[in-house]
Amino acid sequence: MLGLVKFLFLVMTSLSISFSSHAENRKYNIGKLATKTEVAGWDIDVRPDGVGAPKGSGNAIDGEEIYVNRCAACHGDFGEGVDRWPVLVGGDGTLASHDPEKTTGSYWPYASTIFDYVYRSMPFGEAQTLTHDETYKLVAYLLNMNEIIDEDFVLSDKNIGKIKMPNASGFLLPDPRPDVTKYKDGQPCMKNCDVPVKIIGKARDIDVTPDDEKS
């Protein structure tokens, strides 16, 4: 009997410890709790299903002026890309070609990603200066230039997770590697191996190596 009481006491004690530590189960007691306001200021990511999309809206017609003023200098008036800055428009049907053009229209699988990226890092060097509405307008403009939505379609936090992108099904999961020839017990050929040893190209002949390394 005494044993049972003692056992129950131990159970109660351990329960109370675990309950109290569940409320504040911090092993080291380092750091401070974040307030909702603090989290809201930094938690800007937007997921494909629209989770995280901030309230706001805009269409392509209104996006044009913002694009011309804040994007076209690098990306070109028609999203064609100036110099080596990224091309944003076009590239349909090129992904399986010798020269694939991976644009927001031809390659990006989710509209949410465009919103997330533009809001967090664009314009280049002026990150997070666009308003939410401006960002919706710009994304609508890009989607319209890529013929994914009409120019008067109002993109918003309510529907950005429902936009179907042309290449949404173009990605393969999971990673199939290791995908190359497997050798038994990691023992590849060591002698008289049947491999091509003819030189078919030299970097020297291509001549794109920066000057101080040309010999």
Added chain:
Amino acid sequence: MTDKKKLISRRSLFSTGAGLGALALTTKSLLAKEANKKNLPPNVPEWTEALGEGVDANPYGMPSEFESHVVRRNVEWLTASTESSVNFTPLQDLEGIVTPNGLCFERHHGGTTIINPTDYRLMINGLVDREMIFTLDDLKRFPQVNKFYFLECAANGGMEWRGAQLNGCQYTFGMVHNVQYTGVKLSDLLQETGLKNSAKWILAEGSDSSGMTRSIPIEKIKDDCIVAWAMNGEALRPEQGYPVRLVVPGWEGNMWVKWLRRLEFGDKPYMTREETSKYTDLLSDGNARMFTWVMDAKSVITSPCPEKPIIHRGFQQISGLAWSGRGKIKRVDVSLDGGKNWKTAQLHPPVLDKSLTRFTIPFEWGGEELLLQSRAIDESNYVQPTIQELQKIRGVNSIYHNNSIATWLITKSGKVDNVRLG
């Protein structure tokens, strides 16, 4: 010379004893610079006659002025601006396995961010029991780990998919570095925040102007990820994420978010720009592989190489580096004849998990043409492939994850060229 003779003579080159006497007679400097005879025996060198600098001349020591060529280099035509660009580690000038902090390649998407550590905060939010904020001092109070890991950009060697393009070890392999990180295991930070059962992914976010973001599965986070504040014994360099970066051992460098400001736990991946439009591997059929995180086994001969021609005939070392995101390097083989015949190199301890590993093999050079290759095998028995093996499965548009065997052509003059065999 017949093929048979070539084979025999090349194989014998690996034998350190055979032919050394005969070759010694012909050993001479081919491309070495001429010394100033005033400084050579029996003369007293000029530096012996004068005092050197005092201890207060260099509060933070720099390499010798004669090593000024050992620098990171970029390829200007690769990118539109240097703020969103990459430079390359001069692997050809380094020894051992530690990359000096100032030579670790840089890859930024919005330039090097400067953060006053007093103003640094790490936020952990999302599917945790308690959303929390940590200062740098907070992070340093946690249990500490010190681990060597390589960091390789998934695009290392990306310019070489279609052929030998850049004539240098630095430009073709230099998007890798290896340092010792000091930090706190991310799993220890979770002791403070708690973790909800529904948490399956983490979003790591940088506070640079690109707001770099990547999704990482929870299994990796719990396994070995580190929130690091030091490299090689000192604070992280600004260009490596000062004051805090994420360390994701064995996985592509883009995930090692620098200037780390936030870790958000969620139940799905976030599909950021970096893991959809970039760092996905386009195949020849137009589909692309996504979430290819592990860096497969790879190796490179760092000397000789295009930047390090052979300057003496006779006995010398072939030296190189090998690494694998799947664990330790088990073996490295070296070929002098383009992969027909191989000999196993010596690995130099320490041979660490997911770390650069130094290998060397002695050889004798008699002035003939050679086709140098190295081939890494890791502890999972993965064998570094040829470019043909990769192309057969992935085509030539992948950009990322080219871990194929490179070929250095040693010409009769001792100059070295990056070449493609086929």
